[in-house]
Amino acid sequence: MDSALAQMDFETARALYEWQVELGVDEAIGDDPVNRYEAEAERHATEVQAAMAARPAAPSAPPQPEPVDAAAAAAVAAARAATLEDLASCQGAFDLCDLKKGARNFVFADGNPEARVMIIGEAPGRDEDIEGRPFVGRAGQLLDRMFAAIGLSRVAHHPDEAIYITNIMPWRPPQNRDPEAAEIAMMLPFVQRHVELARPDLIVLMGNTACAAALGKRGITRLRGNWTQAFDRPALPMNHPAHLLRTPSAKREAWADLLSLKAKLNGLP
Numbered sequence: 001m002d003s004a005l006a007q008m009d010f011e012t013a014r015a016l017y018e019w020q021v022e023l024g025v026d027e028a029i030g031d032d033p034v035n036r037y038e039a040e041a042e043r044h045a046t047e048v049q050a051a052m053a054a055r056p057a058a059p060s061a062p063p064q065p066e067p068v069d070a071a072a073a074a075a076v077a078a079a080r081a082a083t084l085e086d087l088a089s090c091q092g093a094f095d096l097c098d099l100k101k102g103a104r105n106f107v108f109a110d111g112n113p114e115a116r117v118m119i120i121g122e123a124p125g126r127d128e129d130i131e132g133r134p135f136v137g138r139a140g141q142l143l144d145r146m147f148a149a150i151g152l153s154r155v156a157h158h159p160d161e162a163i164y165i166t167n168i169m170p171w172r173p174p175q176n177r178d179p180e181a182a183e184i185a186m187m188l189p190f191v192q193r194h195v196e197l198a199r200p201d202l203i204v205l206m207g208n209t210a211c212a213a214a215l216g217k218r219g220i221t222r223l224r225g226n227w228t229q230a231f232d233r234p235a236l237p238m239n240h241p242a243h244l245l246r247t248p249s250a251k252r253e254a255w256a257d258l259l260s261l262k263a264k265l266n267g268l269p
């Protein structure tokens with residue numbers, strides 16, 4: 001007890017007591033203050049804990065499937081293909097690429113698979129999606145004229161005079177957007193196997209997407225016309241014919257690249 005209170009005389013203590021009763025005090029409390037808010041919070045927490053303990057156990061969440069590594073799955077599927085027909089059917093059946101859902105057709109290849117020159121483009125556009133063949137729209141018609149100028153054609157029977165054409169993506173991206181890095185990575189094992197099975201002497205990488213996939217680099221303006229290696233073969237990056245349609249002044253460089261291709265073909269055994 002407070003020492004001032006202990007020394008208080010009876011009359012003073014009584015007067016204080018009566019004054020408190022007058023104020024409405026009706027309960028004697030302890031010396032230490034009580035935090036009513038804390039006490040309420042504690043009571044609530046205890047009730048919640050009790051309610052939780054009484055609850056029936058929630059059913060455990062169903063096991064989630066492991067995330068699928070689509071590029072690894074593609075590599076396994078592609079490695080199993082022993083022929084180009086096998087490859088077309090296993091790539092066409094590959095379901096992990098969302099582009100497939102929005103495309104009308106699977107676009108695998110066109111031309112002569114025996115050709116010494118294999119052209120790798122980007123992805124089907126509207127016309128290719130409708131027909132199921134690569135490079136059949138305006139850009140494809142220009143591509144045919146370009147290669148005809150050096151004596152090569154997709155309908156030629158002799159491998160020396162023929163071209164074989166495919167794309168990195170076999171399904172049309174919506175609104176012809178650029179394929180995403182993950183989509184390219186997913187299709188790369190199929191393209192790699194496509195090259196292994198077709199066994200061309202030379203590869204033409206048409207535009208940035210083909211360079212990104214085969215070389216891991218973009219920047220076609222700098223890359224074009226410079227021979228490099230892709231899929232263990234000599235490869236020539238070239239401006240995409242769609243770019244040449246928009247930029248006719250780039251046709252001069254394309255012609256130089258075609259002559260370089262012809263010279264390389266003639267120089268090879």
Ligand code: URA
Binds near residue numbers: 121123140167206242
């Ligand atoms: N552009 C491409 O890269 N490929 C096609 O098949 C058509 C247009």
